[in-house]
Amino acid sequence: MIQLSTAFDSGAITVLSSADPADIRLALRPDNASDFKQWFHFRASGVRDVACAYTLANAGEAAYPDGWEGYAVRASYDRQHWFCVPSQYVDGTLRFAHTPEYDTIHYAYFEPYSWERHLDLLACAQAAAPWCTVERLGRTLDGRDLDLLRIGEPAPGKRNIWVIARQHPGESMAEWFAEGLIEALLDGEHAPARALLERAVFYVVPNMNPDGSVRGNLRTNAAGANLNREWAEPTMERSPEVALVRHKMLEVGVDAFLDAHGDEAIPHNFVAGCEGNPSFSEHQDRLQTAFKQAWLAASPDFQVKYGYEVRQFGPEQMTLATNWVGDRFDCLAFTIEMPFKDTADQPLPAVGWNGERSRQLGASVLLALRAVVDTLR
The missing domain is CATH 2.60.40.3120 (Immunoglobulin-like)
Structure with a gap:
């Protein structure tokens, strides 16, 4: 039976x-x-x-x-x-x-990324390199730890690069992306990562929504909050995950920000920036253009032809992480979107877009960041 x-x-x-x-x-x-x-x-x-x-x-x-x-x-x-x-x-x-x-x-729906793998990622990361530490930012509504990886040694003049993933728990490709980026940063023989860590410190939250991930939610945390609509006014009662990360950002500062997601409908990898913000500056515009050109050269899985329209999210725009961070810190800020479908330009029908391809895309973004790191501020 x-x-x-x-x-x-x-x-x-x-x-x-x-x-x-x-x-x-x-x-x-x-x-x-x-x-x-x-x-x-x-x-x-x-x-x-x-x-x-x-x-x-x-x-x-x-x-x-x-x-x-x-x-x-x-x-x-x-x-x-x-x-x-x-x-x-x-x-x-x-x-x-x-x-x-x-x-x-x-x-x-997509290749899962389990909570146990998440915990293994944190534990292995801190043991892999002396330039990596794990900081517990606080607890979620279900009592799980919300953790931050700091990769690199803070020093005067270094840039602060933030990467968060999986605000929407069903978008598990986002944590696969984060894993690939983290592993590259911890690889002492990865030349682009070594060069970046001479100039920058990374602050990475691999899973912004532990409760929703374990519960099997698509977009919300335990309280039913869509975390990527909570950045304007987060509360510890409804969206502690955002409140805790935002507090740390204000303490440390942000020179570049990437927020990894998955898109259900568009069969491409793409980014969405801050063009729709009233505060969008020429500096941000130059950084966005340089970053996209560098990533195009680094990975054939990235493209710029297909994506979201500017101001697609209407009045909710400034409640999104990318838009709030870009506005608050006048910095390079992008939402990274990966597909649930296969990629139309580089299809692999047997496996589709999957965890391993997401990991490789995560590692490749370091090349784009290296291209702009010296001009982030």
């Missing part, structure tokens, strides 16, 4: 019926304290050599239904290697069929 379960880190799905393997019906589960839904992650047991057909009945009610066109469900037998399962969006439902080779299999 086939059994479906979600009782694990980031598990999320509602089972409507599973008696017939040829017609397993599921529903997306909303975030614990909001109506956002699109993330799913579940385990199927008793499925070896069974032809299974799944239907996500309410896919049309997802936060971003445009994300389903051209999308493929991710699957894994060992939770280490993930592959794409062909999927179809039909009449408001997402459907996929698969005959597993083993007894159990995990399916997910």
Whole structure:
């Protein structure tokens, strides 16, 4: 008998019926304290050599239904290697069929990044190099630690570069991106990283939303707050994650800021800057142009043709991290968006855009930062 379960880190799905393997019906589960839904992650047991057909009945009610066109469900037998399962969006439902080779299999919206891996990342980072320290900024609403990695030795004249990831917990590619960046910075033989750390100190928050990540939320924390709309007036009662990081930024200062995310609909890697801010300066404009040109030269997975419109977020604009930081510190500030779909320019249909490709993109951004570090202020 086939059994479906979600009782694990980031598990999320509602089972409507599973008696017939040829017609397993599921529903997306909303975030614990909001109506956002699109993330799913579940385990199927008793499925070896069974032809299974799944239907996500309410896919049309997802936060971003445009994300389903051209999308493929991710699957894994060992939770280490993930592959794409062909999927179809039909009449408001997402459907996929698969005959597993083993007894159990995990399916997910995107390759997950577990809380245990997050903790391992922090522990291994502090032991990997003497120029890395871990600082506990405080606790989340569910009581988890919110941690900051400081990579590099502070000194007069050095730039302060901030990188945060996973404000939206379902965008797990963001923490894979952060992992790649962190590992490159800790590699004593990585020449661009060594050169950067002579000029800058990195402050990295690999997971801004621990509670939402573990709960299996798409966009919100335990209180139902969309953290990337909380930067104007965060509170410890609703959005402590933002309040704690913002406080540290004001203490340390910011010369460059990157906020890693995932986009459901656009099959490209791109950035969104501060052009729509009333305070957007010529200095910021020059930095943005130089950064983008350098990243284009460093990685064929990055592009500038497709992305968001300026002022796309309307009156919410100044509540976004990138816009608030760019305004407050008059610095280079970008939101980095990676796809849930495969990239249209550099597709790999067997695996799609995945954790490893996100890691490599994270490492490559150091080349773009190196190109602008001396002109950040």
